[in-house]
Amino acid sequence: MNKNILYGPPPFYPLEDGTGGEQLYKCIANYSQIPGCIALTSAHTKENILYKDLLQLTCRLAESLKKYGITTNSTMAVCSENNLQYFIPVIAALYIGAATAAVNNKYNERELINCLNLSKPSIIFCSKETLSKVCQVKDKLNYIKKIIILDSKDDRASTQCLENFIFQNCDKDFNVSQFKPNVFNRDEQVALILNSSGSTGLPKGVMLTHKNLAVRFSHCKDPVFGNQISPGTAILTVIPFHHGFGMFTTLGYFTCGFQIVVMHTFEKQLFLQSLQDYKVESTLLVPTLMTFFAKSSLVDKYHLPNLQEIASGGAPLSKEIGEAVARRFKLKSIRQGYGLTETTSAILLTPEGEIVPGSTGKVVPFFAAKVIDTTTGKILGPNEVGELCFKGDMIMKGYCNDIKATNAIIDKEGWLHSGDVGYYNENEHFFIVDRL
Numbered sequence: 001m002n003k004n005i006l007y008g009p010p011p012f013y014p015l016e017d018g019t020g021g022e023q024l025y026k027c028i029a030n031y032s033q034i035p036g037c038i039a040l041t042s043a044h045t046k047e048n049i050l051y052k053d054l055l056q057l058t059c060r061l062a063e064s065l066k067k068y069g070i071t072t073n074s075t076m077a078v079c080s081e082n083n084l085q086y087f088i089p090v091i092a093a094l095y096i097g098a099a100t101a102a103v104n105n106k107y108n109e110r111e112l113i114n115c116l117n118l119s120k121p122s123i124i125f126c127s128k129e130t131l132s133k134v135c136q137v138k139d140k141l142n143y144i145k146k147i148i149i150l151d152s153k154d155d156r157a158s159t160q161c162l163e164n165f166i167f168q169n170c171d172k173d174f175n176v177s178q179f180k181p182n183v184f185n186r187d188e189q190v191a192l193i194l195n196s197s198g199s200t201g202l203p204k205g206v207m208l209t210h211k212n213l214a215v216r217f218s219h220c221k222d223p224v225f226g227n228q229i230s231p232g233t234a235i236l237t238v239i240p241f242h243h244g245f246g247m248f249t250t251l252g253y254f255t256c257g258f259q260i261v262v263m264h265t266f267e268k269q270l271f272l273q274s275l276q277d278y279k280v281e282s283t284l285l286v287p288t289l290m291t292f293f294a295k296s297s298l299v300d301k302y303h304l305p306n307l308q309e310i311a312s313g314g315a316p317l318s319k320e321i322g323e324a325v326a327r328r329f330k331l332k333s334i335r336q337g338y339g340l341t342e343t344t345s346a347i348l349l350t351p352e353g354e355i356v357p358g359s360t361g362k363v364v365p366f367f368a369a370k371v372i373d374t375t376t377g378k379i380l381g382p383n384e385v386g387e388l389c390f391k392g393d394m395i396m397k398g399y400c401n402d403i404k405a406t407n408a409i410i411d412k413e414g415w416l417h418s419g420d421v422g423y424y425n426e427n428e429h430f431f432i433v434d435r436l
């Protein structure tokens with residue numbers, strides 16, 4: 001055993017059985033029993049969806065999609081800004097075992113076509129905002145059979161809204177207690193397809209499996225690497241759901257029974273007012289927003305006694321900015337995570353109570369990490385700078401229809417070569433210093 005290969009600690013709870021869909025169904029059904037337990041709140045409209053509603057909506061949509069012909073071999077897509085309905089098709093597809101491509105809602109028509117051609121979805125869930133762009137694209141792509149609008153109360157532009165699709169396809173006497181998620185091989189079944197620019201060129205379709213999802217759920221519930229499970233805890237997020245950081249933190253929050261306060265665009269006053277009004281305990285930011293808060297005196301106008309954690313991810317965070325934001329919010333420190341779309345979610349995370357300024361954290365359970373010399377391939381030791389490589393059960397299944405690109409980033413032994421340069425110190429805390 002090479003001592004310069006670092007292994008994450010054992011998980012706090014053993015990895016749960018079942019598909020990602022089965023695990024989500026169990027959690028949502030459980031929290032739906034708690035009267036008034038809120039799953040999602042829009043920071044913009046103040047509207048809520050309770051776990052009870054989320055259970056009904058996701059099961060009825062899954063039932064409707066099965067009646068419509070969606071199976072474990074199907075692929076769907078969501079192209080929408082963050083909203084209350086975003087995860088209804090994502091979760092329904094996970095119950096069925098159909099793959100969902102999460103498409104950047106800011107893409108223009110050409111980028112949309114490039115990205116959809118990777119996964120070739122038969123149904124696209126859009127929003128009122130993306131409807132016209134998605135309809136234009138539908139006319140050019142023969143594999144798209146149906147568009148469904150997530151956030152409209154009625155049909156528009158000869159496109160059906162979610163409620164009417166469910167009403168039309170779900171049996172009138174359908175009862176949630178009859179519903180059961182499908183069973184399939186979680187190691188192979190693709191759950192989500194996300195876009196990654198990878199190291200070069202056009203975006204690629206990253207295929208992530210139900211097994212990848214199950215490991216992420218384990219990290220979310222881990223008191224050391226995730227959050228304590230207490231239903232009703234309020235989280236505020238403005239991270240795009242179509243990106244790995246937003247997708248897999250939010251799916252994890254559902255398994256913890258959290259109240260997820262959702263923003264689709266960052267507005268500083270609304271963000272701070274929401275932290276205060278919903279007594280938010282943890283919030284996610286990306287480094288660019290951290291920089292804004294480091295400099296903004298606006299924060300001092302708000303009283304935030306419940307805020308225990310600000311978590312940063314999606315890109316490296318400088319030590320100075322992290323410390324400035326922690327001071328501004330009167331927190332001990334900022335929690336950081338590092339991941340790639342190709343690793344589902346964070347594979348380095350700040351362990352609870354083990355904060356090292358400037359470090360992006362330690363290796364998570366179910367993972368191994370090594371730092372290699374990019375010319376010789378030699379495995380390096382502590383405080384030696386090289387390329388970070390990772391191996392573990394959240395590594396993607398591969399890029400859609402691109403074996404060549406897959407083999408270029410994952411070697412024959414299953415190590416993913418991140419393309420990021422960094423080192424770990426004598427206490428196994430990692431530091432990112434550059435991009436190759």
Ligand SMILES: O=C(O)[C@H]1CSC(c2nc3ccc(N4CCCCCC4)cc3s2)=N1
Binds near residue numbers: 244312337341344
């Ligand atoms: O940089 C990227 O491409 C994306 C791919 S997925 C990803 C991250 N996912 C996560 C998921 C969680 C976190 N946390 C940071 C702080 C510790 C508590 C858990 C949240 C940080 C990150 S960074 N970064």
